[in-house]
Amino acid sequence: MSQVVLETRNLVRDYQIGGGLFRKSHAVHAVKNVNLTLEKGKTLAIVGESGSGKSTLARMITMIDAPTAGQIFIDGEEVDILRKGLTPELRRKVQIVFQNPYGSLNPRQKIGDVLMEPLIINAKIPASERRDRAMTMLKKVGLGTEHFNRYPHMFSGGQRQRIAIARALMLNPRLLVLDEPVSALDLSVQAQVLNLLADLQDEFGLTYVFISHDLSVVRYIADEVMVMYLGEAVEYGRRDEVFSNPKHEYTRTLFAATPRADPEAIRARLARRAKQRTTVEV
């Protein structure tokens, strides 16, 4: 039987905006009533445009932000960072990889230190073992031990994203939240990072929450898909169901907006264009 790693029940997050001496503040409902369950080893993709609340949801799952209402369960255990706080054990279980590998690494920190820092903070391990683990992890993500003493600026975007992934994996997390991990990367590098993520998932039995706005990537990597629109989960289901039979209007709009790169679509477009040209000339 498969274990449920992540579950949320009626998750809500409001932000209070504005408000001054004479002005009333108002609430922005960033996430409204989101329910999800995710089993071990599966990938849930969250799709939506900017402002749809997908990153807010990610912040709550990663325990960076506390929800306004609702519950989060990780490995069946309820998480409540407002009342009970966070234990190192919980911190270890969920890790995040951010979108921009140029912004998420400290430029003054060597790669080795980047990788060892989570261990210093969250685990009691002697220095020599920390070093060994960091070296092993570097090799796992396709980098070499010679990279240990280099600074982030000496790496390309794809390599930096590998480093960010390595850092997230240092504590053997159960759940990895990936916030648009490949959208800042070139197509070929994107393919490499996606392959790496797939390999790591197999090897460590990781569970992914994969946030993206690129439907072709989602279709490739996800087991389950959630489409968010204005804070609500308008569509949630297995990948093939969502892609073959989208129920919500917004999902259909999203699919229609995604550029298609197959010859039939191009032929249809060229025909439309030729027609348009002749009508303009006449």
Added chain:
Amino acid sequence: MALLEIENLSVEFETATGKLRAVDGISLSVDEGEVLAIVGESGSGKSVSMLAVMGLLPWTATVKADRMTFQGRDILSLPFRERRRIAGNEIAMIFQEPIASLNPCFTVGFQIEETLKAHTDLGRADRKKRTIELLKSVGIPDPEERLNSFPHQMSGGQSQRVMIAMALACNPKLLIADEPTTALDVTIQKQILDLLMDLQARTGMAMILITHDMGVVAETADRVIVQYKGKKMEEADVLSLFEAPNHPYTKALLSALPENAVGDRLPTVSDFALEEAPYTGAAS
């Protein structure tokens, strides 16, 4: 007739570690009313070659070409002032990050009028009228109101529309769009691409679209140039490029698209292409 013709263009940058050749012998031509897409990954020199056309490269760059003509006039040997008259007027360019390309200190109306002031001899009232007209043509609601908005009051998609309005201010013959939709959501991307294609069809201007997104190419281009590490890999019309790519790099690029994935793993480009196109530059 060819509008823009470039033969054997190369651009070198003077860097601390020696010369870096960003563009290496690129030739291309664009006909009137044609949409040409230049595809490549970052570092392929696609933006640099177009900045060279616009004359926007910094002084550390050396631009060499056997020929670079716009409407039959050699633009490389033109004096600076005359070149300025072409860039921004007959050739216009829009950039990747609309929010970064607008000046945050001035209203969008002011910034569009500035272009008109520099390139036309319209009076004040006419300039305002034209600005409103332009904003309307790029689909901004309440153009009279939005004239007085500052860039931070507009969304990414709207800022890009303002940039397009600014580029179209002088009815350019050629519009160069450098990754115009990369920073935008898919739904907004669709709107902006539709707008560009619609404007292109209405005005009959030529367009060069720089992008790394094969989907965008498929949705817009007539002809495609694939560039890799400063060199041209392949040139073909859009349909034959997608149906029967010739060059191994193009094939690799197309197979790296997640929607073309066969089985569990994505084929990656780099190892594949490197052996086919050896490169001896200073890139590391």
